[in-house]
């Protein structure tokens with residue numbers, strides 16, 4: 612099979628590309644390199660069946676050509692990260708909504724199965740624990756920019772499911788909870804890479820709010836296995852699945868763990884949300900996935916603990932061979 616991976620040079624997309632190549636498939640990565648990096652996939656260049664096209668998912672003619680040349684689509688391209696969403700709200704909304712519309716239309720034209728990565732953010736500020744796929748969403752006001760990401764991703768889900776409803780286009784929605792592992796950048800507000808970088812540099816580890824908010828972190832390898840299995844399963848079509856890990860940790864506890872694993876010298880500093888983001892920033896206290904549905908369909912069981920995730924991220928950050936690779940010699944389909 613040849614798969615199109617939009618956002619394939621990003622953190623999760625690069626691991627997915629590697630996994631599909633290892634399974635003997637071909638991949639075409641469509642990425643505008645906005646938050647993704649060629650370095651994430653440089654080690655794959657030259658492998659049989661590997662190709663990249665640097666372009667945007669908002670370009671209909673390009674997307675049409677890519678979808679026509681592949682048999683199935685993993686649609687990961689998106690503006691990602693709370694920092695980016697707060698700083699660049701127009702780009703966030705346009706990329707998510709317009710890009711997904713373009714990709715879905717092309718998939719509908721060629722009848723290609725498509726798996727779309729959505730986010731646990733769509734549950735909004737609901738305080739329910741754990742979140743089940745059919746739960747109500749509770750999105751904040753439109754005057755609070757951070758909710759644009761959740762709302763745009765929810766609209767993507769509606770649109771994908773509408774294609775399924777109207778024409779039985781094979782769509783799958785994977786609602787990812789916090790996904791972590793090697794190659795994730797801390798630049799856009801992702802907490803674990805940021806903490807690890809601060810800890811290794813001996814700088815203060817900055818915890819936003821009082822640190823009592825909790826999160827559940829899944830290793831990217833577990834998440835990628837789930838995405839592949841969902842794409843392969845005939846009964847996943849037209850459905851939404853939580854994907855993540857239900858092991859819960861408070862952000863303050865996470866900061867302490869990272870500190871002790873990175874030398875133990877960094878002070879832990881609490882930073883008010885209003886200083887970290889903007890006045891009126893809203894955060895969720897807990898965000899725990901109910902994984903019953905995906906477990907029942909594909910037998911999904913995350914196999915890597917938070918300690919393993921932290922060990923992998925720290926090992927990668929300490930590896931001198933991780934220096935940026937040279938720029939690509941050719942970018943082509």
Ligand SMILES: NC(=O)c1ccc[n+]([C@@H]2O[C@H](COP(=O)([O-])OP(=O)(O)OC[C@H]3O[C@@H](n4cnc5c(N)ncnc54)[C@H](O)[C@@H]3O)[C@@H](O)[C@H]2O)c1
Nearest residue numbers: 618620621622623642643645646647667668688689787790
């Ligand atoms: N990492 C997480 O914890 C997490 C959680 C929930 C959902 N997700 C979803 O998973 C997907 C992948 O996220 P990630 O963590 O790998 O982030 P990432 O930023 O590393 O990957 C996104 C990729 O999309 C590319 N992209 C952005 N706009 C584009 C455009 N207009 N055209 C083409 N490419 C474009 C970026 O360059 C990047 O390579 C996203 O859809 C995201 O919403 C991730």
